Amino acid sequence: MSGDRARGLEIIGGAAGTAARLADLDRCAAALRSGAASLDQAWRALGRIWWTLDEWGTVRLTGPMLPAARLAREARAIVGAVRSGPHGVLALSRSLSESADHVASARGRYAEAESLASKLWLSLGPVVVPGLWHTSQLGFGVADGVESTWRLAEWDLGGDIPADWLEKVVDRVARVSPVASPGLRPLGDDAVPWVAGGLAGLATAPGPREVRALPVIGSRRTATPPRNVTDLVTDLTGLTGPRGAVVEITQLPRADGTSSWVVAIPGTQDWSVGHDDPLDLASNLQAMGGQTADSTRAVLAAMAAAGIGPHEPVVLAGHSQGGLVASQIAALGGYAVGAVLTVGSPTGSSATAATVPTLSLEHESDVVPALDGRAPSDDPRRTTVRGRAPREARRSFSRSHGTREYAELAEQVDASDHESVAHWRETVDELLGDGEAGTTRAYRLQRLETAR
């Protein structure tokens, strides 16, 4: 993990994140307490046996009952040792309770550390530097304005624009948007889905739009199964460019006659609205607004056309909007999606919450992941890896967002031994099995003009 820091990687959430640790500790403590409670009940049942034997052994007897009473007294002594002796059931119950207390104490220390960190952030919030900036219409404080100037100056000199600052800007802009906030309605801490949903409503015609997926003639080829994150990102790299809205679906046969599947989904191909390409701006807004995007329905159509069975394991990999689509498909159900990879996608809002183990790659200088207006959360289902784009790409918004540049980050992720990353890799390995070769086919996604 220290190697990750040396490579400039920041890894948030996942199986080794704080939230996962707290949930694990809760489960461990509950199991130990349950064990102690069962042993307490065993101790009480042994008590009932002990009292009965005591009665049998101490009753005033003469003649023929004497041997029976002696046996009862001997049995009572044995029961007493099993019940309350130094290694008896009661001692073991107390030992389990102590272990549960230790685990609960560790959980408390984790939670306390998290709470302290939160308090520190809150105390830093109201810092005011007087008289330098006036952006109150955007809800910015003076200190935010100074920070903005400083960040832009840094970027102009060749530095990064940190994603956390961009997220703050997006969130503040979203809060004052008239689409999201007519009147003075409070938006809570997740304003972007409101804005995106409102804009999607303005950008698209009402009612369902018909979409379809057609196999690309001549696209069938033999493919080796992806064996790491770099392979998955490289598959996405092959989808960018002039091909338009095309997804690639790889079928990997398994020994039991079923198949595993990998679906590679590119990012936005058309930055306008109202055309036949469903991977467009309107779909972006729909997905970020928590609506089932046209692009999501089109990819689902491609998966159906490919013949993916409802119980066959699927790994989804998506770049930019493709990551939003992948998250939506995993959440919708209908397919046995077991893992998702998102690359440069704004998936931090509640509208695109992870429902399966998800690995999210983000460049610090990539503005697109920051469009959700949220810092990556410590979510046990989502592992977010933030790293630096290659030096020559950092001052270019497009190259900071490019899949070729993300392939370098993927190589660093493959070299990481962080538990959260390792857990996601193991999940994918289990889903894909150890097949040697599969078949890849491309599908073109279309929104039918006649339906608009």
Place this chain on the structure above:
Amino acid sequence: MEWIDACVPRRAGLLGELDDVRRHVADAALALRRALQAEWVSVAADGYRAEVEQHLRLLRSRAVAIDALESWIRSAETARAAVAPERVW
């Protein structure tokens, strides 16, 4: 399969009480196995796992002692039943 890993039927009398003991001990063993399966990702996980495994070993040794109780209780019950109460009182 040992009774500690199985569902335990209940008999009548004092042996039935012993069946209750077995059932509760089997529940405790199940809880400990659950505690082992919890995916605790931490540098302290190895120590925790060793501790729970030690608890489980102790519990299994208690199961052997509880089995030994069976013959003592059966002997006491048999000896008491052999002497009709009317001959005592």
